[in-house]
Amino acid sequence: MVSPLMLFSRNGRGDSLTLEGRVLAPAQGIDECLRITVTDGVIAAIEPAAASALVIAPAFVDPHVHLRTPGREDEETLRSGTEAAAAGGYCAILAMPNTEPVVDTAAVLGALIELARAEAVVPTGFMAAISKSQGGEELTEMAELAFVGAAAFTDDGKPVVSAGLMRRALQYSALAGRPLALHCEEPALSRGGHAHEGRVSAEIGLGPYPSTAESLMVERDLALAAAEERPLHLMHLSARESVGALRRARNEGIPATAEVTPHHLCLTDEAVRSLDPNFKMNPPLRSEDDRRVLIDALRDGVIPAVATDHAPHARHEKDVPFEDAPFGVTGLETSFAALHTYLVLPGELTLETLLERMSTGPARAFGLAEPRIETGARANLVALDLEAEWEVTEDGFRSLSANSWLLGNTLRGRVVRTVADGREVFVA
């Protein structure tokens, strides 16, 4: 009943190439200087090599990307979004269904898959909606959607407000054999909210979006998942209370996974003082205390995945007062460099942990093939220059949008080459 295919791209035959450097594949315990020979897209040989400045790692997997297609092709297309993913070192991404129309029928999903086969340079999976039109009332035809190729189900952008529908979705998703990915937000607590409830929101006067708006929903959904014995994935966690609930649930054996974004790992609500709409996202940036808890959880694996929540927006829609701007920032092209600069270099996270949480972690959470460095495996590789410094500029993106929280920042560490599904998709 379930389609074996979850990722789609225009890639046909693979390329032949060699990569040489310090090969770092934490999930496989590899850390040595090697030469990797790829023939027709498959790793044909791995041999010892001389020391080199480049780091070669399993390419990244991003489980949370907004490609804005169909409906807002002015903000992102499958081509521009996957080119941005290639530049960010990704070999697989999962696209969100909150498009116009919503990906809630096999017809819409099928058309997207066809488009991906024509345009996507990086293998792309599509999540379908949990509820029709993401209206929170009726379930989508999950079994059929999974058969056509839905990678997972989510109403991302909106929470599943009804506990009753959430319970049915958990039960019914067993037929689909795909996980539910949840945007946890209690709208009665977040309504009118533009910034984390705390000192900064009080001082500026921005509508408060308290941590409990997220954590209450996290607690509810974990309780439902435990009762139904179904797995779930918690998206873009931001609050310490949510992490605490996840930690307890995992200790009790509930099969819950989670993701955290680079911006929640690197920033706090202090950034909101600038009133720059590129610091406006949902969930909002929270306190330093929350940020520390997120880093700890990523380090110890309670949160096994980094996800960008890449959310492109048209320039004119972000060039308005903070409260009038839409939520969301881009992230595909800056995620590794940002986390390397702001977490690895200051010693918050090891490079190995970061690489694992950007590749194996998210792949496992969604049952995708794990990028591996071994002979006979399809080549999914990223080459990184850890010394390279570069400035994030508005005209430097492959994404059609430039609403990055990193504009003007100088980052250290750069993706210089990406091989996705055997094809060389990016060379700096």
Next chain:
Amino acid sequence: MASSLDREVKKLPTLRGRTVVNLFYESSTRTLASFELAAKRLSADTMSLRSSGSSADKGESLRDTASTLSAYDPDVIVVRHPSIGAAGLVARYTGASVVNAGDGKHQHPTQALLDLYAMEKALGRLEGLHVAIVGDALHSRVARSLVQALVLVGARSTLIGPPTLVPRSFEALGCSTSNDIRDLAEADVVYVLRMQQERMSPGEAFIPSLREYTALYGITQERVLPGQVVMHPGPMNRGVEIDARVADSGAALVSDQVRAGLVVRMAVLYDVLTTAAAHEQVVAEVAQWSLH
């Protein structure tokens, strides 16, 4: 400038040939009137635009409106807007000086300046004063600006109101908070905030009823001690946050505040237009006035 208000001919030639544009996206009586009159008293040419009847009605963005008005080379744009940071945004797209006349729940700096002016006139000092600010602080740009201004002049303040409208997190601004109206007793000034019902969307009642609010926090004659002065930024809801007898009593400085508004706004326009060297800094400070 204050003395010019008492002359028979009140106009000063100071800003002749200068242009002041008032760009108002929210309804306003005293702020708009006083900015307009202040500019006229200083002999500047003035023009007032309201969002209704302008291109904003047709969906023009704030950025484009700012650019459009800038093409006429105004010297000052005075901005009132329902969104936080609107004046700051206008300042990015115009060469004119920008004065923030209220941006959402964020700041209302000229209100705070006129309040300080009226307080000093009435009480002879600012340093060491204790101001009790009573009411809906959560939704109040007036409270945010006033608390910060009082810190700057060495006065202290206590926000008093129900916990839903006076969150403890406000103490980060440099004030105390209280839910007990009896804490008024320690204050020199009772500053009454308007109950901004229009800020509360349906289904999000921050208080169970105005009746209970008035019973708990309404400023009545019984609650005002001899020697205290009472201030209100207007417009007043008589019978809600302030009793009519208090509003009309000798303790009330409400009309002094209005008069101070004219003087202070004349001073702000004068300052902005005559300190060319400090120009950039003044724009930044007035547009985004805060402690940070």
